[in-house]
Amino acid sequence: MSEAIFRDSESDRAFRAKRFTGKALIYILLIAWAIVCLFPIYWTITTSFKTAPNVMQGALIPWVDYKPAWLGWRSLGLSPETIGAESTVRDEFMKRFLNSAITAISASTIAVILGSLAAYGLSRFSYRFGFMRNSDISFFFLSQLILPPVVLALPFLVLYKQLALLDTRIGLILLYTLTVLPIVIWIMRDQFESIPTELEEAALVDGLSIWGAFFSVILPIALPGMIAAFILSLVLTWNEYFFAALLTSTHANTLPVMVASQTGSQGISWWSMAALSFAAIIPLIVIGVVLERYLIKGMTAGAVK
Amino acid sequence: MSQGDLLHVVTADDISDRRRLFGRAIVWGSALVVALVAALQTAQHMGYADFGFQTWRPVLYAYIFWAACLCWSQVLIRGEHGKRTLFVLPAALFVVSLTVFPLLFGLVIAFSNWNLSSPLGRQFNGLDNVRQMWADPFYWNALRNMVWYTLAILVEYVIAFALALLLNSEIRARKFFRVAFLLPLMLSPVAVSWMIGKSMLEIRFGPVARFARWLGWDNPSFFGSPEVARFTIMLLDAWTFIPFMMIMILAGLQAIPKELTEAAKVDGAGPWKSFWEVTFPLMLPVSITAILIRIIFKLKLADIIINLTAGGPGGATDSVTSFIFREYRDRSNVGYGTLLAMVYLVIIIIAMTILMKVADRFARPRT
Numbered sequence: 001m002s003e004a005i006f007r008d009s010e011s012d013r014a015f016r017a018k019r020f021t022g023k024a025l026i027y028i029l030l031i032a033w034a035i036v037c038l039f040p041i042y043w044t045i046t047t048s049f050k051t052a053p054n055v056m057q058g059a060l061i062p063w064v065d066y067k068p069a070w071l072g073w074r075s076l077g078l079s080p081e082t083i084g085a086e087s088t089v090r091d092e093f094m095k096r097f098l099n100s101a102i103t104a105i106s107a108s109t110i111a112v113i114l115g116s117l118a119a120y121g122l123s124r125f126s127y128r129f130g131f132m133r134n135s136d137i138s139f140f141f142l143s144q145l146i147l148p149p150v151v152l153a154l155p156f157l158v159l160y161k162q163l164a165l166l167d168t169r170i171g172l173i174l175l176y177t178l179t180v181l182p183i184v185i186w187i188m189r190d191q192f193e194s195i196p197t198e199l200e201e202a203a204l205v206d207g208l209s210i211w212g213a214f215f216s217v218i219l220p221i222a223l224p225g226m227i228a229a230f231i232l233s234l235v236l237t238w239n240e241y242f243f244a245a246l247l248t249s250t251h252a253n254t255l256p257v258m259v260a261s262q263t264g265s266q267g268i269s270w271w272s273m274a275a276l277s278f279a280a281i282i283p284l285i286v287i288g289v290v291l292e293r294y295l296i297k298g299m300t301a302g303a304v305k
Numbered sequence: 306m307s308q309g310d311l312l313h314v315v316t317a318d319d320i321s322d323r324r325r326l327f328g329r330a331i332v333w334g335s336a337l338v339v340a341l342v343a344a345l346q347t348a349q350h351m352g353y354a355d356f357g358f359q360t361w362r363p364v365l366y367a368y369i370f371w372a373a374c375l376c377w378s379q380v381l382i383r384g385e386h387g388k389r390t391l392f393v394l395p396a397a398l399f400v401v402s403l404t405v406f407p408l409l410f411g412l413v414i415a416f417s418n419w420n421l422s423s424p425l426g427r428q429f430n431g432l433d434n435v436r437q438m439w440a441d442p443f444y445w446n447a448l449r450n451m452v453w454y455t456l457a458i459l460v461e462y463v464i465a466f467a468l469a470l471l472l473n474s475e476i477r478a479r480k481f482f483r484v485a486f487l488l489p490l491m492l493s494p495v496a497v498s499w500m501i502g503k504s505m506l507e508i509r510f511g512p513v514a515r516f517a518r519w520l521g522w523d524n525p526s527f528f529g530s531p532e533v534a535r536f537t538i539m540l541l542d543a544w545t546f547i548p549f550m551m552i553m554i555l556a557g558l559q560a561i562p563k564e565l566t567e568a569a570k571v572d573g574a575g576p577w578k579s580f581w582e583v584t585f586p587l588m589l590p591v592s593i594t595a596i597l598i599r600i601i602f603k604l605k606l607a608d609i610i611i612n613l614t615a616g617g618p619g620g621a622t623d624s625v626t627s628f629i630f631r632e633y634r635d636r637s638n639v640g641y642g643t644l645l646a647m648v649y650l651v652i653i654i655i656a657m658t659i660l661m662k663v664a665d666r667f668a669r670p671r672t
Contacts, residue, residue: 026471026474027476030472030476030482033471033486034481034482034486036544037485037486037488037489037544037548038488040489040497040501041488041492041500043500043504043512044496044500044504047504055510056509056510058510058511058512058515060512114395114396115396117391117392117395118392118393118395118396120392121389121390121392122392122393124312124392125312125389125392127389127390127393129397137393137397140400141396141397141400144400144404145598145601146601146604146653147404147650148604148605148625148626148646148649148650149607149626150605150607150625150626150629150646151408151411151647151649151650152404152407152408153629153630153633154411154629154633154639154642154643154646155407155408155411155414155643156407157421157633158410158414158419158421158639159407159410161421162361163360163361163362163365164360164361164362174403175403177399178399178400178403178404181399185396197312201312209388210312210385210388210389211388211391214392235490238493239492239493239494239495241493241495241607241608241611241612242605242607242611242626242630245630246630246633255493256493256494256495256496257495259493259495259499260495260612273503273504274500274504277500280493280495280496281492281496284491284492284493285488285491285492287491288484288488288491289484289488292480292483292484292487296483296487296556299556300552300556
């Protein structure tokens with residue numbers, strides 16, 4: 001093609017060049033920010049495979065800058081050689097991991113159940129609790145968001161001590177449920193308000209009770225929203241540190257508390273800390289990658305009308 | 306919100322007097338059980354008699370029993386209406402018992418001198434805690450820091466908006482970028498404070514310190530001087546929470562009808578002008594929601610500070626929460642810490658109310 005018959009005019013070509021630079025700029029910025037977001041994770045993974053000299057050199061790329069070793073994972077008892085053997089560190093880690101998983105999952109489940117019911121009720125019926133009407137009740141639930149954890153922390157510490165709930169999973173679950181409940185109610189109210197009431201009316205005409213209509217008609221439709229609320233709660237409760245640090249000591253410690261307690265020690269062994277941190281964040285990275293759709297749904301509920 | 310049921314149901318309830326009576330009876334009966342158990346426990350606590358209670362658990366169980374009876378009685382007394390109440394009642398009871406009661410209890414603690422490790426127990430000391438707070442420079446410093454931290458949200462907002470605009474433009478691999486941008490939000494602040502704060506910002510061989518040296522900062526120290534340390538904390542917190550605002554703004558951007566921007570283009574507006582005249586005003590409500598929620602989260606900021614600087618150097622990076630946390634950890638003085646928290650709560654409520662009023666006026670579309 002030596003000579004094209006149809007050519008773009010001079011001005012069109014200038015426009016294309018401008019467009020191209022614009023595109024390039026967008027991609028450069030996107031990639032730069034992606035690096036900002038991903039590099040710390042990459043750094044943690046690679047550090048968990050380093051040995052002392054590698055860390056001091058600040059080696060970056062495995063197999064090029066340094067030879068990966070299982071040092072960090074061995075200290076956790078999770079490397080190939082130690083995985084079969086007895087390991088107290090691994091038992092400790094698994095215990096904390098289990099604590100985190102149990103508290104996060106149960107708190108999120110309870111919050112989603114209680115929150116969905118409340119949100120459904122508030123979006124469908126009008127209530128009067130004393131002077132409080134629907135909007136007041138909604139506001140009461142949502143205003144819990146503003147309550148900073150530190151206000152509740154010390155009274156709870158004293159109360160839990162009296163109730164022998166200190167350092168128990170149940171105590172943590174109760175508090176975590178409380179902290180995520182307003183968020184769940186917010187998300188679910190948004191969900192239920194988008195479902196037309198004609199659906200229940202049809203179900204009621206067909207002879208179902210209100211609760212029957214809720215369970216057999218509304219719940220299946222609202223399920224994606226509930227999953228979103230559940231996952232968002234899971235992220236928040238899994239990462240929670242403040243209450244866990246105050247209210248647990250030996251039995252019910254969660255993973256963030258374990259990570260935090262290691263950082264203070266003298267002579268940090270970078271590789272094992274990196275392995276521990278990475279093990280603590282990997283469940284959420286998996287959730288973030290696989291269930292990103294639900295997370296975004298949960299976060300944007302109520303924001304866009 | 307409109308009153309009157311959205312879902313209007315007419316039911317013929319046929320409730321006998323005996324059923325109604327039974328419903329009342331179980332509420333008051335179980336309430337009596339709570340009162341009785343509480344009275345016995347108080348008596349033992351005061352030292353009048355010994356009933357062999359180890360902890361206050363029995364009161365808790367009695368309370369749960371009462372709550373269950375209350376829910377049941379709603380159905381018994383009010384029939385179909387009671388069944389509707391059951392949707393909201395459990396959550397309401399849960400929240401009330403877990404916030405209102407501890408808050409009232411906290412008010413009592415706030416005006417007492419109570420060292421948990423001392424055998425003396427709680428001692429009412431009137432306004433001593435208030436006086437101590439008034440003279441505590443570190444608390445005021447922490448409050449001032451919170452103002453700085455909160456102001457940093459404006460910068461975070463600008464960055465988040467820019468990122469959302471980038472993600473909303475026509476690009477390939479949008480899903481990859483979205484997931485990558487979202488990931489920092491997933492990470493626990495404790496892990497972040499180690500991964501970035503301790504490891505990557507390590508002065509001798511951390512990659513960021515290396516990068517800073519390469520850029521020409523001879524002696525990078527990220528926690529040395531108060532200003533720099535505060536800035537570093539802001540950066541770390543921004544890193545974790547920018548995705549949150551970004552996602553909300555992105556959702557807002559995607560909800561804007563394409564016709565509007567196209568119309569602006571046809572009318573001859575350049576990209577700059579169409580952003581300021583069309584996109585930005587349309588995004589105001591979403592932006593305000595995002596910023597308000599972000600402020601609420603920011604006011605809870607503590608984990609990173611506790612783990613990274615412990616408030617140092619010289620309290621320069623303290624947030625209120627981390628300050629109270631250390632106040633308790635170091636001196637185990639519950640009373641003073643609670644008072645500080647209560648004052649903080651009052652300040653937050655006042656500030657948020659004003660802010661929401663202003664935001665409401667600001668966001669209302671001008672007609």
